[in-house]
Amino acid sequence: MADAALRLTTLAEEVLGAPLPVRIRAWDGSESGPPDAPVVVVRHRRALRRLLWRPGELGLARAWVAGEIDVDGDLYEALDRLAGLVWEREPDAAPAVHPLRDPRLRAAARGLLKLGGALPPPAAPAEEVRRRTGPLHTKRRDKEAISHHYDVGNDFYELVLGPSMVYSCAYWDEGEGTLEDAQRDKLDLVCRKLGLAKGDRLLDVGCGWGSMAIHAAREYGAQVTGITLSREQAAYARKRIADEGLTDRIEIRVQDYRDVRDGPYDAISSIGMAEHVGQVRYREYADRLLSLLKPGGRLLNHQIARRPEADEAAYHVDEFIDRYVFPDGELAPLGRTVATLEEAGFEVRDVEAIREHYARTLRAWVANLEASWPRASGLTSRGRARVWRLYMAASAVSFERNRIGVNQILAVRTPTTGESGLRPRTRDWRG
Known part of the structure; x- marks a missing residue:
């Protein structure tokens, strides 16, 4: 043949x-x-x-x-x-x-x-998550999904993400800055949009490896509570915080956002976490975060969005992503996210689309992975490394072709007086 x-x-x-x-x-x-x-x-x-x-x-x-x-x-x-x-x-x-x-x-x-050849179907690769049953986005099922994606190994993520250990879209200027520069600029942009000041209580939902918490505490003097469902992330974040001498300003918990009860907070950051929430829980997510903010408190919701379908009922989750990358992850159109936040009682004050920034971020991560391919494969498995390479490269192309986008939504729990207290009143986040 x-x-x-x-x-x-x-x-x-x-x-x-x-x-x-x-x-x-x-x-x-x-x-x-x-x-x-x-x-x-x-x-x-x-x-x-x-x-x-x-x-x-x-x-x-x-x-x-x-x-x-x-x-x-x-x-x-x-x-x-x-x-x-x-x-x-x-x-x-x-x-x-x-x-x-x-x-x-x-x-x-x-x-x-x-x-x-007429042979039986080959067994699925070991890296595949088998089809799940039962209700979507229960606490137990969400924890299992998060563990599949994030408990791959901190050493593996260090190779891919670089020293910043930030697993979300960076914020690139027009120059030739490094990935670390762009991630620092993104974290600082979030802090400025939230108007953080010394002593402010910040809840970082989906805190990852602690980068946002460390930046907010070190650069702005915030008192930060970070929550994650990944025990590996939490252990890594706590060590970084101790090394920075910030244990008196940052607490990291392995906790579901639905179980947080110690509000009110001055601000909440949710960076790349809401994609895991799911449509059946999104209003509950919005309600919970609103209840945890003080009047005048701000939410910065940084979230990937898909384009609306002509027939939304026909929308289905990408099978590769669902089985190999983000089990039970769901993307929603930007308009639906904004509407749900408003229905919960938030006042949406600003939306910034940064789609092109994510394409560049993903290309930087792929370059990191490819540059350390033998070690990356050894730290996890060859199949899992191949999953990450395809997922990140395909996602970069999807952002470049405008199939998906990413947006930072700034929302406020408006006080009953009707005055939001936002400063500055323009988009000059540097004040």
């Missing part, structure tokens, strides 16, 4: 109804497709059996994590070329009938069967 690549290209183009924008190299050494395009390498026929048993994102994800498919060349370019043809197809480009009744898809399945 010296023509596997040509047969795969033909099958793909029949299903997609368009020329394949990447080159294919098959396990038999054959190649097919545009000569100057990135090369998608199909290393093993087992990848085709995965697609037979689970067509679409999940089958491709399993083959990628297992190392059965790869990209030779620019991964970003390959994902960008495939995005418009695969992930961003117009609804009318989908089959008008059930796949099993579509002759074109049935023929493609037969072709894959001949190429891949």
Whole structure:
């Protein structure tokens, strides 16, 4: 079988109804497709059996994590070329009938069967989270989901995130600053938007490895309570805080936001945490944070958003993200998030979109991972390192193509007098 690549290209183009924008190299050494395009390498026929048993994102994800498919060349370019043809197809480009009744898809399945072999479905890679049952976003289920993503190993995250240990969008100026500079600037921007002053009580929801808490306490003199569901994060944050000599100003708890009872706080930061809350709990999240703020207190909610669907009821979570990256994670359109905060009683005072900043941040993380690939794979597993590389590179492309965005929402618990007490009254957060 010296023509596997040509047969795969033909099958793909029949299903997609368009020329394949990447080159294919098959396990038999054959190649097919545009000569100057990135090369998608199909290393093993087992990848085709995965697609037979689970067509679409999940089958491709399993083959990628297992190392059965790869990209030779620019991964970003390959994902960008495939995005418009695969992930961003117009609804009318989908089959008008059930796949099993579509002759074109049935023929493609037969072709894959001949190429891949009629064997049982391969076992899913060990890094995959099995399908969950029961109600979404219970405290126990949320804790398990957080552990899957964040308890990968602090040493691994140090390689990817760098010295800042901030796992959210950095804030880049127009110059050529480092990732650490951009993360420091983001943390400082959050503190300024919150109007932090010496002695203010700050609740940092989803505090991660303690970077926001340390910056707020060290640079602004705040008294900080940080909460996380990850025991590994909490242990790491506590050590950093002790090394900084800030144990008298910062407390780190392993605690669910629903269990915090020691308000009122002057300010709350929630940076990259709300994506884990879920739509069934988002109003509860907003209500809880409002109740924890004093009148005039501020919330800075930093959150990824997806674009609205024409039919919101048809929205589904990306299977690769759900099974391998953020179990039970959900993205909502910006408008829905703002509306829910307002319905809870917040006054939304400012929204800043920083989509381009996240694309650059993700590219910096991928560069860190690739520069330390052997060590990163050894600290976790080769499959988990492959998950992170694909997830971060694909997310960078999604931000660049405006499929998703990220926004900082500044909201206030307005006092009954109607005066918010916001200073400055303009967007000059530097005062």
